[in-house]
Amino acid sequence: xxxxxxxxxxxxxxxxxxxxxxxxxxxxxxxxxxxxxxxxxxxxxxxxxxxxxxxxxxxxxxxxxxxxxxxxxxxxxxxxxxxxxxxxxxxxxx
Amino acid sequence: xxxxxxxxxxxxxxxxxxxxxxxxxxxxxxxxxxxxxxxxxxxxxxxxxxxxxxxxxxxxxxxxxxxxxxxxxxxxxxxxxxxxxxxxxxxxxxxxxxxxxxxxxxxxxxxxxxxxxxxxxxxxxxxxxxxxxxxxxxxxxxxxxxxxxxxxxxxxxxxxxxxxxxxxxxxxxxxxxxxxxxxxxxxxxxxxxxxxxxxxxxxxxxxxxxxxxxxxxxxxxxxxxxxxxxxxxxxxxxxxxxxxxxxxxxxxxxxxxxxxxxxxxxxxxxxxxxxxxxxxxxxxxxxxxxxxxxxxxxxxxxxxxxxxxxxxxxxxxxxxxxxxxxxxxxxxxxxxxxxxxxxxxxxxxxxxxxxxxxxxxxxxxxxxxxxxxxxxxxxxxxxxxxxxxxxxx
Numbered sequence: 001x002x003x004x005x006x007x008x009x010x011x012x013x014x015x016x017x018x019x020x021x022x023x024x025x026x027x028x029x030x031x032x033x034x035x036x037x038x039x040x041x042x043x044x045x046x047x048x049x050x051x052x053x054x055x056x057x058x059x060x061x062x063x064x065x066x067x068x069x070x071x072x073x074x075x076x077x078x079x080x081x082x083x084x085x086x087x088x089x090x091x092x093x094x
Numbered sequence: 095x096x097x098x099x100x101x102x103x104x105x106x107x108x109x110x111x112x113x114x115x116x117x118x119x120x121x122x123x124x125x126x127x128x129x130x131x132x133x134x135x136x137x138x139x140x141x142x143x144x145x146x147x148x149x150x151x152x153x154x155x156x157x158x159x160x161x162x163x164x165x166x167x168x169x170x171x172x173x174x175x176x177x178x179x180x181x182x183x184x185x186x187x188x189x190x191x192x193x194x195x196x197x198x199x200x201x202x203x204x205x206x207x208x209x210x211x212x213x214x215x216x217x218x219x220x221x222x223x224x225x226x227x228x229x230x231x232x233x234x235x236x237x238x239x240x241x242x243x244x245x246x247x248x249x250x251x252x253x254x255x256x257x258x259x260x261x262x263x264x265x266x267x268x269x270x271x272x273x274x275x276x277x278x279x280x281x282x283x284x285x286x287x288x289x290x291x292x293x294x295x296x297x298x299x300x301x302x303x304x305x306x307x308x309x310x311x312x313x314x315x316x317x318x319x320x321x322x323x324x325x326x327x328x329x330x331x332x333x334x335x336x337x338x339x340x341x342x343x344x345x346x347x348x349x350x351x352x353x354x355x356x357x358x359x360x361x362x363x364x365x366x367x368x369x370x371x372x373x374x375x376x377x378x379x380x381x382x383x384x385x386x387x388x389x390x391x392x393x394x395x396x397x398x399x400x401x402x403x404x405x406x407x408x409x410x411x412x413x414x415x416x417x418x419x420x421x422x423x424x425x426x427x428x429x430x431x432x433x434x435x436x437x438x439x440x441x442x443x444x445x446x447x448x449x450x451x452x453x454x455x456x457x458x459x460x461x462x463x464x465x466x467x468x469x470x471x472x473x474x475x476x477x478x479x480x481x482x483x484x485x486x487x
Binding site for chain 1: 192193292299313314315317321366
């Protein structure tokens with residue numbers, strides 16, 4: 001919860017700053033989290049393509065991990081991960 | 095020099111819109127508002143306005159387009175009636191919560207069913223809690239004047255709330271009256287240019303409109319809307335003062351008619367006020383101390399003004415042209431009663447529901463209300479609080 005009072009915030013719910021959604025960390029919504037296993041990953045990037053946030057971190061064309069600050073735990077990455085590779089597994093958060 | 099014309103309420107408001115020349119008007123026709131937008135579309139076709147006229151496929155879309163245009167930074171208007179207003183419902187709340195100063199004439203009509211296209215106030219009463227300012231009109235002149243003033247009220251930097259101006263369906267919307275139109279350039283100067291502080295089309299200052307607002311800030315934004323409503327009265331009075339200088343017509347939050355030494359009075363809104371003034375005059379000629387309170391601004395509700403006006407009276411009747419099912423009586427009655435309790439003003443208040451679905455109200459009916467009040471004052475007994483005028487019992 002933020003601390004600002006009704007007198008201190010822009011009216012009408014306006015957000016006056018571009019790119020501010022970066023500060024809105026949606027990771028707290030998650031009840032299941034994807035776990036990525038580097039050794040099983042075939043670097044097909046299907047998860048990167050499917051992630052709506054995007055939380056699949058990629059460096060030099062290769063997956064390097066998952067950004068849990070924004071991952072809502074939708075599970076799309078695990079769903080599209082090729083069955084043979086099975087590089088992403090969903091795990092209960094609690 | 096003002097131009098004097100014979101105009102229906104719809105035409106009068108269409109002329110107001112022509113003179114305001116909004117950036118965007120999005121509309122869908124519905125009886126009895128149709129003629130208003132026909133007339134405005136004619137002005138548009140004749141090149142008399144440079145408005146972007148958006149013809150939508152429903153009222154939900156009309157209000158949505160109006161909200162979109164207003165968020166983009168345009169001075170945007172629409173108009174509707176009854177079921178059309180009901181279809182706008184969802185976006186009506188959004189317009190208010192996004193603090194977009196939209197002005198919308200609502201041609202009051204019964205909210206069906208059974209199916210009915212005639213006047214009562216149930217449509218606007220349905221959204222009296224939506225966060226819009228609501229100003230009722232007694233006649234076509236007032237409807238025209240209200241449309242012009244509403245723009246300035248809504249766009250005032252302390253307010254930034256949408257405004258509904260209402261006129262009674264068919265009774266005003268389709269009846270020709272003598273209407274004085276201000277000169278086009280006078281109106282242009284009065285309403286001025288619209289310079290929104292924030293606009294989507296202001297690409298140098300990018301904003302997000304309508305983001306997710308959950309447990310963290312939604313409550314605070316509602317508190318802001320409540321605060322804006324508390325700022326409305328001084329702005330309405332300031333705008334009315336400026337308008338009086340231009341037109342010679344001065345409007346308050348309420349109008350007290352022959353109330354100074356009155357013992358009994360009725361409270362009502364809309365076109366029936368004119369008929370009721372006639373009854374007051376007749377009874378005054380017969381030596382009876384009666385008066386009338388007309389409510390012009392219904393939201394926010396002018397508690398203080400009404401309480402002050404009621405202080406001098408011995409009994410009062412509130413006439414409602416809408417029902418609030420499952421409560422004491424009509425919505426105006428409930429509001430009037432709420433102004434009294436705990437404020438040292440205590441007098442008998444009774445409620446009449448009248449004119450639903452366009453049922454005629456005549457002078458005899460209104461006189462009977464004054465007669466009932468006379469009996470209440472004499473006997474000290476209130477009796478039935480909820481009564482009906484013009485209903486077959």
